Amino acid sequence: MELRHLRYFQAVAEELSYSRAARRLHIAQPALSRAVQEIERELGVNLLDRTRSSVRLTPAGKVLLRETALIFERWDEAMSRVLRTAGGEEGELRLGYIGPPTQPFLGRLLGEYRRRYPLVAIHLEERTPERVWEMVAKSRLSIGLTRPVPMAEALGLRTIKLRDERLGIVVPVAHPLAKRKNIAWRALEREPLIVLARREGVGLHDAVLAGCRAAGFAPKLAHTPSLIGTVLSYVEAGSGVGIVTDSIVAPELPLHFVPLKPTVSVPLVLVWQEDEDAPPVQRFRELVIEWQRAGKLWAKRPSR
Amino acid sequence: MELRHLRYFQAVAEELSYSRAARRLHIAQPALSRAVQEIERELGVNLLDRTRSSVRLTPAGKVLLRETALIFERWDEAMSRVLRTAGGEEGELRLGYIGPPTQPFLGRLLGEYRRRYPLVAIHLEERTPERVWEMVAKSRLSIGLTRPVPMAEALGLRTIKLRDERLGIVVPVAHPLAKRKNIAWRALEREPLIVLARREGVGLHDAVLAGCRAAGFAPKLAHTPSLIGTVLSYVEAGSGVGIVTDSIVAPELPLHFVPLKPTVSVPLVLVWQEDEDAPPVQRFRELVIEWQRAGKLWAKRPSR
DNA sequence: AACGGAAATAGAGTTTCGGTATCAGGCTTA
DNA sequence: TAAGCCTGATACCGAAACTCTATTTCCGTT
Numbered sequence: 001m002e003l004r005h006l007r008y009f010q011a012v013a014e015e016l017s018y019s020r021a022a023r024r025l026h027i028a029q030p031a032l033s034r035a036v037q038e039i040e041r042e043l044g045v046n047l048l049d050r051t052r053s054s055v056r057l058t059p060a061g062k063v064l065l066r067e068t069a070l071i072f073e074r075w076d077e078a079m080s081r082v083l084r085t086a087g088g089e090e091g092e093l094r095l096g097y098i099g100p101p102t103q104p105f106l107g108r109l110l111g112e113y114r115r116r117y118p119l120v121a122i123h124l125e126e127r128t129p130e131r132v133w134e135m136v137a138k139s140r141l142s143i144g145l146t147r148p149v150p151m152a153e154a155l156g157l158r159t160i161k162l163r164d165e166r167l168g169i170v171v172p173v174a175h176p177l178a179k180r181k182n183i184a185w186r187a188l189e190r191e192p193l194i195v196l197a198r199r200e201g202v203g204l205h206d207a208v209l210a211g212c213r214a215a216g217f218a219p220k221l222a223h224t225p226s227l228i229g230t231v232l233s234y235v236e237a238g239s240g241v242g243i244v245t246d247s248i249v250a251p252e253l254p255l256h257f258v259p260l261k262p263t264v265s266v267p268l269v270l271v272w273q274e275d276e277d278a279p280p281v282q283r284f285r286e287l288v289i290e291w292q293r294a295g296k297l298w299a300k301r302p303s304r
Numbered sequence: 305m306e307l308r309h310l311r312y313f314q315a316v317a318e319e320l321s322y323s324r325a326a327r328r329l330h331i332a333q334p335a336l337s338r339a340v341q342e343i344e345r346e347l348g349v350n351l352l353d354r355t356r357s358s359v360r361l362t363p364a365g366k367v368l369l370r371e372t373a374l375i376f377e378r379w380d381e382a383m384s385r386v387l388r389t390a391g392g393e394e395g396e397l398r399l400g401y402i403g404p405p406t407q408p409f410l411g412r413l414l415g416e417y418r419r420r421y422p423l424v425a426i427h428l429e430e431r432t433p434e435r436v437w438e439m440v441a442k443s444r445l446s447i448g449l450t451r452p453v454p455m456a457e458a459l460g461l462r463t464i465k466l467r468d469e470r471l472g473i474v475v476p477v478a479h480p481l482a483k484r485k486n487i488a489w490r491a492l493e494r495e496p497l498i499v500l501a502r503r504e505g506v507g508l509h510d511a512v513l514a515g516c517r518a519a520g521f522a523p524k525l526a527h528t529p530s531l532i533g534t535v536l537s538y539v540e541a542g543s544g545v546g547i548v549t550d551s552i553v554a555p556e557l558p559l560h561f562v563p564l565k566p567t568v569s570v571p572l573v574l575v576w577q578e579d580e581d582a583p584p585v586q587r588f589r590e591l592v593i594e595w596q597r598a599g600k601l602w603a604k605r606p607s608r
Numbered sequence: 609a610a611c612g613g614a615a616a617t618a619g620a621g622t623t624t625c626g627g628t629a630t631c632a633g634g635c636t637t638a
Numbered sequence: 639t640a641a642g643c644c645t646g647a648t649a650c651c652g653a654a655a656c657t658c659t660a661t662t663t664c665c666g667t668t
Contacts, residue, residue: 002306004625018646031626033647043383045390049581050646053634059582060390067382074378078371079347086349086364277353278363308656322615335657337616356614356665 001042003075006068008035009047013065016055088279090119095284096132097124097145098201100228101165101247101268105297106145113287120280129201133157133271142281143272147203156274162292164265165245167207170235170255177241178256185215185260192222192240194231204266208243211264247298305346307379310372312339313351317369320359392583394423399588400436401428401449402505404532405469405551405572409601410449417591424584433505437461437575446585447576451507460578466596468569469549471511474539474559481545482560489519489564496526496544498535508570512547515568551602 011021012032022029040047047061057065084090093113097106110122127135129147136144137155145162152159169188171178177187189212198205205224212219222240225231228248235242235255245266246257270288272281291297315325316336326333344351351365361369388394397417401410414426431439433451440448441459449466456463473492475482481491493516502509509528516523526544529535532552539546539559549570550561574592576585595601 002308004306019644028627029646030628030648034625037647043386043390045386047386051634053645055646058390059395059584060386063389063394064382064386067378067385071375071378071382074371074375078368078375081371082347082349082351082364082368085367086347086362090367091363280363323613332658333615334617334659338656341616354615356616356663358665359615 001039005035005039006071008032009039010065010068010072012036012048012055013057013061013068016057018055084119086279088120088283089117091278091280092121092123092142093280093284094123094125094140094142095144096127096135096141098129098132098147099126101245102145104247105291109288109291109297112291113284116287117280117283120283128199129203136271136273139273142276142278143270143284146269146271147201148267148269149271152271157271158274159269159271160289161267161269162288162297163247163268165247165268166259167211167243167264167266168246168257168259170232170242170244170248170257172236172238173254173256175241175256177258180258182259182261185211185262186217188212188219188241188243188260189215189217191220193219194223194225194234194240194242195219195221196228196231196244197224197226200226204245207264207266211260214262305343309339309343310375312336313343314369314372314376316340316352316359317361317365317372320361322359388423390583392424392587393421395582395584396425396427396446397584397588398427398429398444398446399448400431400439400445402433402436402451403430405549406449408551409595413592413595413601416595417588420591421584421587424587432503433507440575440577443577446580446582447574447588450573450575451505452571452573453575456575461575462578463573463575464593465571465573466592466601467551467572469551469572470563471515471547471568471570472550472561472563474536474546474548474552474561476540476542477558477560479545479560481562484562486563486565489515489566490521492516492523492545492547493519493521495524497523498527498529498538498544498546499523499525500532500535500548501528501530504530508549511568511570515564518566 008021008025008031011025012018015021015024018032018036019029022032025032036048045060046058047064049056049058081090095110110124113120114122125132125135125141132141132144132146133149133152135141137157148161149155149157149159169177169183177183193208195208196204209219223231223234225234228244231242231244232248232253232255234240236253242255243260244257246259247268248257270285272285288297312325312329312335315329316322319325319328322336323333326336329336340352349364350362351368353360353362385394399414414428417424418426429436429439429445436445436448436450437453437456439445441461452465453459453461453463473481473487481487497512499512500508513523527535527538529538532548535546535548536552536557536559538544540557546559547564548561550563551572552561574589576589592601
């Protein structure tokens with residue numbers, strides 16, 4: 001039996017007349033007779049009581065009419081789901097990200113995304129940079145905002161760089177270095193440094209070490225906490241000079257950011273699986289790129 | 305698009321291979337290629353990523369696979385509902401009845417019915433005899449246990465008599481008439497009588513009046529309460545002689561029933577609409593007739 | 609480089625689907 | 639009461655569709 005049979009039966013059952021139903025369906029009446037007979041034969045059940053002059057539903061026919069409506073409802077729902085999914089209006093987006101560098105724009109970005117594609121279910125996972133791209137590689141996440149991925153191609157991953165974040169120091173406003181336009185790496189040789197723990201981000205940590213090595217000294221790491229916030233707290237407490245990227249904003253704290261020279265950058269990238277074609281993910285990529293081009297990814301950050 | 309398309313798509317999506325799916329469906333592979341292409345063309349959506357060597361679901365395809373399962377679930381549910389309805393295993397039975405004469409067997413009868421057809425929803429309505437058959441005539445009830453219906457055929461109703469209930473008197477055990485095997489109508493000429501109100505049952509009330517008239521006297525009606533129980537209470541209180549049918553059992557009360565002679569009967573009938581063909585109703589009729597033949601309709605009543 | 613496997617395409621045969629013509633029976637109308 | 643009309647069922651035919659076999663094309667493997 002096919003849907004056609006149900007469509008025909010439904011029309012007859014609603015019109016309670018073969019000829020009227022045939023007119024409604026724009027087909028000839030004998031086709032209806034046959035179709036209904038086929039259902040009845042296949043089920044072995046009488047659905048319609050037909051006298052020459054009237055058509056009435058049997059109890060089983062009444063039940064089938066109700067059920068038919070439910071089936072078509074499901075059918076329509078299925079089709080529109082598929083269309084919405086193909087159009088990227090429905091589905092899910094599992095986004096992994098690193099917190100501090102994305103904090104200035106992530107909220108607004110997701111707000112815009114949700115506004116455009118309200119039916120997409122958004123799952124967020126804040127992880128360390130390495131964990132984020134590992135999870136993307138394992139398809140545990142559909143897309144990630146993180147630090148560059150070594151051997152991305154070998155893992156079947158694609159990345160685009162959203163921004164280079166420049167390294168610099170954070171010091172209390174009263175600190176002697178706070179007034180400088182920029183600062184040489186050498187100046188940090190004697191300073192006790194506060195840097196994020198390596199396990200929280202190999203890229204950032206190693207970039208700091210590389211910067212120092214390039215300047216010809218080994219850094220004196222006073223503390224390597226697990227949270228950017230803790231770095232800032234140490235700095236505020238006067239425990240040393242913090243090294244962070246310029247994406248870290250803390251306007252409410254009495255701290256100053258001074259870029260290091262020569263410039264050392266830590267990129268922020270968008271990463272996804274090469275064959276990831278789920279429309280919600282594609283739409284998210286498009287939105288991020290659109291915002292990057294429009295310079296909106298850091299718009300609200302006060303320029304320093 | 306037809307169910308066939310979904311069946312084929314489902315097989316391909318589950319097997320992730322056209323040739324394996326074709327083997328599973330016992331058809332040739334090109335038919336599958338075509339069917340899936342037809343879905344894709346009709347929806348304008350890619351459902352499968354096919355390379356020469358592998359088939360993978362697109363996001364929309366995944367959604368359709370899930371939805372397809374739901375549709376088939378609904379379909380199966382619909383078909384088995386229809387079959388159960390046709391077989392009388394599902395549906396509803398709206399039964400109207402008069403209380404006192406049916407009380408000795410109705411509970412057991414419905415218990416057996418529910419045991420046999422557990423999916424049938426049973427609705428009960430206790431009403432006066434006239435109200436019961438009126439409601440059957442208006443299709444507010446699917447079947448009724450009541451007193452005979454005047455002009456049943458004209459109303460499109462069919463009835464079968466389940467039993468003739470013999471009229472008799474109820475008196476306190478100590479009453480002078482209590483020891484008699486039977487009693488003549490004439491003996492009631494001077495007695496204050498307690499009879500159920502006419503509005504609660506025209507048939508019974510008029511049968512009493514007719515019995516008296518046939519014996520050549522007009523009855524002295526002391527009370528005409530609305531409930532059989534109240535009749536018995538009046539009798540117990542010594543207010544007069546009650547006239548009831550022999551179906552009224554009150555073994556816990558100190559009352560005796562003595563049949564009247566000549567015998568006057570009030571029938572109990574089963575009534576339904578002529579064209580009522582809902583299987584649950586047909587099954588109920590069959591059960592009642594079966595019980596009547598087996599003499600089980602009053603089995604538990606102590607014979608007096 | 610050749611082979612094997614998988615899906616797409618082409619062409620032919622068969623099924624089935626819908627159309628027209630017709631039949632049979634009931635209701636209305638003259 | 640008879641004729642006409644309407645309804646659903648049946649018979650038959652032509653066209654569309656579905657499926658099959660045969661073949662091609664491409665990828666991956668040996």
